[in-house]
Amino acid sequence: MKKWFKKSLVILVSVLSFGIVSPSHDLWNHNHQINRIKQGNTEDYQNSTASLSSEQSDNERSMLIKKMINSAEMQSYEKFGSKIKPVIEDEFREAILPNIETAITNTIMQYPQGNLSKLAISEKPSGGASEKIFHIYDKDLMKDIIRFHVRRDHPPMEGYYFNFHYHVAFDHFQVHHQLGSIYWDKNTPPQWKV
Helix, strand or coil, X not given: CCHHHHHHHHHHHHXXXXXXXXCCHHHHHHHHHHHHHHCCCHHHHHHHHHHHHHHHHHHHHHHHHHHHHHHHHHHHHHHHHHHHHHHHHHHHHHHHHHHHHHHHHHHHHHCCHHHHHHEEECCCCCCECCCXXXXXXXXXXXXXXXXXXXXXXXXXXXXXXXXXXXXXXXXXXXCCEEEEEEEEECCCCCCECC
């Protein structure tokens, strides 16, 4: 191809895409730090690289937390089914979901950075009378880290309650960590996922 045609094509593409693609400030800062290294200031470069790495770690952790919380909410609604969801959805969103968010956030914040990509959330809440809403587990080890459940409680002379709780691997899933309860009615609630 002729040299003038190549140059013309580059100029045309540049003009047509002007303002559509903006350069990353991180990239500009990184390139600036590389230039400073060439001038002999390696300490600034090391500090900048560590800062960028920390920001990327925080972003990865934050994105994983958001993804898990969104999935937790959707799976909870799937678990409730069309008969229970309309009755308890608002109270669940106000009283229980914030506690689920806190438990997920605390778990992921304590998990080692290098292992975050191994974490996954189960995709099938159980139906019938079973308690499982969802679990967060290590994909490589295929071991649960934290299990979120809901149980039907029926104290004597009272109606039915949905007791939301979770279990953690740290105590071998033995302790019920309370998330809260929602009152249903005096009548027996329908099965999950109905």
